Amino acid sequence: xxxxxxxxxxxxxxxxxxxxxxxxxxxxxDPEFKLALKAILATCEDAGxxxxxIDGFASYSDDRSEASRLAAALGTRRLRAATMQWGGGGGGxxxxxxxxxxxxxxxxxxxxxxFRSLAQGQYGRFGQTTGIDTISGxxxxxxxxxxxAPPQRFAMRVRRYMHEHGVRQEALRAIALxxxxxxxxxxxxxxxxxxLDAAKYDASRWIAEPFHLYxxxxxxxxxxxxxxxxxxxxxxxRHKPVYVLGAAVGSGYRTGAxxxxxxxxxxxxxxTVAPDLYRMAGLGPxxxxxxxxxxxxxxxxxxxxxxxxxFKPEEANDFLRLENLVAPFGRLPLNxxxxxxxxxxxxxxxxxxxxxxxxxxxxxxQVKRNDVAxxxxxxxxxxVSNLLLASEETL
Amino acid sequence: xxxxxxxxxxxxxxxxxVAEADDLSAPYWAGLRQNRLMxxxxxxxxxxxxxxxxxxxxCHTFDPQWVEVELRGRIFSxxxxxxxxxxxxxxHGPYVAVxxxxxxxxxxxxxxxxxxDAMQVVVIGAEVEGVFxxxxxxxxxxxxxxxxxxxAGRNSVDINPAPSFEESRT
Numbered sequence: 191x192x193x194x195x196x197x198x199x200x201x202x203x204x205x206x207x208x209x210x211x212x213x214x215x216x217x218x219x220d221p222e223f224k225l226a227l228k229a230i231l232a233t234c235e236d237a238g239x240x241x242x243x244i245d246g247f248a249s250y251s252d253d254r255s256e257a258s259r260l261a262a263a264l265g266t267r268r269l270r271a272a273t274m275q276w277g278g279g280g281g282g283x284x285x286x287x288x289x290x291x292x293x294x295x296x297x298x299x300x301x302x303x304x305f306r307s308l309a310q311g312q313y314g315r316f317g318q319t320t321g322i323d324t325i326s327g328x329x330x331x332x333x334x335x336x337x338x339a340p341p342q343r344f345a346m347r348v349r350r351y352m353h354e355h356g357v358r359q360e361a362l363r364a365i366a367l368x369x370x371x372x373x374x375x376x377x378x379x380x381x382x383x384x385x386l387d388a389a390k391y392d393a394s395r396w397i398a399e400p401f402h403l404y405x406x407x408x409x410x411x412x413x414x415x416x417x418x419x420x421x422x423x424x425x426x427x428r429h430k431p432v433y434v435l436g437a438a439v440g441s442g443y444r445t446g447a448x449x450x451x452x453x454x455x456x457x458x459x460x461x462t463v464a465p466d467l468y469r470m471a472g473l474g475p476x477x478x479x480x481x482x483x484x485x486x487x488x489x490x491x492x493x494x495x496x497x498x499x500x501f502k503p504e505e506a507n508d509f510l511r512l513e514n515l516v517a518p519f520g521r522l523p524l525n526x527x528x529x530x531x532x533x534x535x536x537x538x539x540x541x542x543x544x545x546x547x548x549x550x551x552x553x554x555x556q557v558k559r560n561d562v563a564x565x566x567x568x569x570x571x572x573x574v575s576n577l578l579l580a581s582e583e584t585l
Numbered sequence: 586x587x588x589x590x591x592x593x594x595x596x597x598x599x600x601x602x603v604a605e606a607d608d609l610s611a612p613y614w615a616g617l618r619q620n621r622l623m624x625x626x627x628x629x630x631x632x633x634x635x636x637x638x639x640x641x642x643x644c645h646t647f648d649p650q651w652v653e654v655e656l657r658g659r660i661f662s663x664x665x666x667x668x669x670x671x672x673x674x675x676x677h678g679p680y681v682a683v684x685x686x687x688x689x690x691x692x693x694x695x696x697x698x699x700x701x702d703a704m705q706v707v708v709i710g711a712e713v714e715g716v717f718x719x720x721x722x723x724x725x726x727x728x729x730x731x732x733x734x735x736x737a738g739r740n741s742v743d744i745n746p747a748p749s750f751e752e753s754r755t
Contacts, residue, residue, distance in 0.1 A: 318589040320672040324725070330602035330610070331636060334729055335698050337596050337682050339670035346696075348683045350662035353709050396679075397668040448636045450684050451694050453662070 197470050200222035200585040202291040203424035203431035206237025206417035207543045212534035216311025216514025218411035226307035227263060229413035232434035233303060237417050238428040244475035246271030246302035247289040250282025251537060255307045255413075275439075275575075279340075280484050280530075281459075283538035285575035288437035289449060290418045300423075305415035306539040315409045316340060318552035326546055331449035340486060341406050344570050345398040347488030352400060352546035361510040362488040363391050365524065366404040368515035373528025376554040378416075381532035382407060393502030396422050403489040404407060407530035414539040416546065417505035424582075432549040435580040438463045438562065439570035458569035463576060468499075471578045475499040478560030478578070480523045480548050482541035483566040485530045490569030495522075498566065498576070524554040538567050545579050587665075592742040594698045594731055595680060595717055598673030601727050610637050612651040617728035620655055620717050624690050625649040631692025656687035656715030658732065661694055679703045685713055685732050700733040712736075 210220070210228045218225065222534040234241040244266045247257035257272035269291035275282035283306065288300035308574045312314060319338040337343060351357060370386035371377035386404055394403040424431035441459040445452045454461055468474055473496060483491045492506050500522055509521070517523040527533040527544035534540050544565040547553040565577040604611035616623035625634040627641035627649045640647045654715050662684040669675045681699040686692050699707060700716060713732040 213624050296688045317668075317670060319600070325600040326603050326610070328636070329600070330614075332696050333600040333725070334595075334602050335682050335696055336599065336666055336671075336674060336680055337696055338599075340666065342664065342666050342670065342682065345664035345666075345684070346662040349664060350684075350709070355661070395667065396665070399665040399667075444642065447642075449694075449696055455694075483754060494617045 194417065198288065198291045198295060198434050198437055199470055199472065200433050200435065201295045201421055203421055203433045204416050204546050205419055205424060205427040205429065205431050205577065207233025207415070207546050208231040208234075208236050209378070209414035209536070209540065209543060210412045212378055212412040212536065212540070214380060214429050215315055215409040215411055217537055218309055218311065222309035222312055222413070223255050223259070224258065224306050225309060225413035226305060227239055227401045228229050229305055229307065229415040230260070230303050232262065233415040233417050236428065239241035239301070242266050244452050245269060246273075246290065246293055246299035248273045248286045248293070248302055248304045249306055250286040251279055251376070253306055253308075254313070255305070271302055271434070276573070278568055278571045280486060280538040281408060281571040281574040283542060283567040283575065284437060284482065284568065284577035285439040285573065286303060286564050287416070287434070287542065287577055288439055288575065291434050291437065293405050294418060294420050299466040300420065302418045304414055304418060305413060306537045307413035310409045310536050311411050317409055320486065328433070328448040341398045341401050344452065344487050345488065347455060347570055348487065348493075349400055349501070351489065351493055353470045354407050354419060354456050356501070357506045358490060358570065361492055361506045362400065362405055363486040364510040364515060365485065366391055366493045369525045369529045369531035370404070371512065372526045372555045373532035374502070376527050376533055379528040379533040380410060381427065381528060382498055382527055398491065404531070407486050408535045410535045412534055412536050414536045414543055416542060429580065430550050432584060433547045433585055434475075435578040435584065436467045437575070437577045438466035438470065439573055439575040440466075441574060445572040456493070458490050458497050458573045459572050460494055460497035460576065463574055464498045467576045467578060473578075475561065478562050478564045480517070480544050480545075480557045481564045481566065482525055482527070482529065484538045484541060484568050485525065491524075494566045494569040498564070517557045518552070519558065523555070523557045526553055526557065541565050541567070542577070545577070549579050549581050593720065594700060596673050596677055597720075597723070599671060601723055601725060603725065603727070609639065613637060614727065616651070616653070617717060617730055618719070618726070620622065620729060622654045622715060623651045624654045624687070624693060626652045626690070633693050635690070635693035635695065654687060654690045657689070657711050657735070658687045658695070660684070660707065660709055660711045660713055661686040662709060665703065665707070679705060681705070683707070683713070683732055695730065697730055697732045700731050703706070
């Protein structure tokens, strides 16, 4: 059977979502593993599932809350799937769902929890690098030159893209403003009650040009999870099931050539992954009603949206205006929970929960066109991943 | 650690680059110590490759040869960094990192700092030349490759003199 005939389309559904309280780094009273347990139990509660029926765990980015410990702690009756998506930081957030779906469709498991638990206050902030004596591999070519943390590792990629396509700072700003706009309606959001406007953005300090403070994600403590089951069981739970319409993982030719030697440098790494997603789902960008796109940095969102065909790179300045990006009626409502910038940096997993809420119709910034929701994970890293979720009527 | 903070672009205390446990990049770091920029070049298919790998990505010949490359390039991208992500940079202020492509080596790219005023206007496409920066007093000692605009002066200059061959072999 050709790959195009083997598909996840409509074969599994998300039937539960849950998260802990989201905190600033260091502010969570709970240890990271306890956060994972809380998010998973909240997910089972949302679905109406006995947690002992979970038979698989899927995560990414070397999550420390290991599957066998979770299974023992929860007293699950058996473990059938334990998948970890290699590398890529937040680029694995959608891939973890795809791996869970593949486990189910392939007959390995029935009921898989996908999750991310991350307490940066307990295990070290991604934005600080003090305490390293010697370094080898990719970072050896970067860190001695002060290219240390993620903002510095990605700013040159975005600068090159802006140079090649004439993208202006205002396009990056619109993405930050959209996340903060939606966070003001979301009581879960760490930046709830802390609005951002253009003047405040412009006056904010540089982190690494072209990134202002508000172009960069937060560093948080928390956990989030969702529950995937086969489509035959999708109707057995408390909420309207949300189906996987398509998923794709990976990157193009030699994207992983370090240091900064990928042939297609000014890219979010979706040159091959976006077409794969649309092919599996059997639809195109015009069919997508709402997008959650991982904001490690706003510039990565610009590239990722262009690579998913929502506009041409040369149209970025015209398309990326706040009014186009806000729910309920914007041309392409973006990051409607506040995302990594303003809801919580749950390594992108908060974006998956928000996409489920949009299809269910329960977002705090609900869009009108909610039959097809996209999630884009981890622009500019490799592997990246993406996901299309949809209502039953769309199948 | 260096006792001459003005002789290096960034203050002492940042992570020290060393080869991997399997020594994949050892010829590169040893080359910098001896004022030589070494890049992998496949003798079979003529492909340039950086960073190093155990085989040529084009023709799959193992152990591509390391050859010395001229210290010139073009700015491919850049960033001016303000936020200190390391305690060694806390009082330092802004600095510039550049991504330089080397046309004479198949367009491979390298990250370094752009020497000179941190607030200088940086132009993508500008011609730059490499400058070795030796950290003799670090433990272990190491060397970096920095860049400066060619308009600023065409003579190659070492920030610190290179170690003798005997010294650098250890």
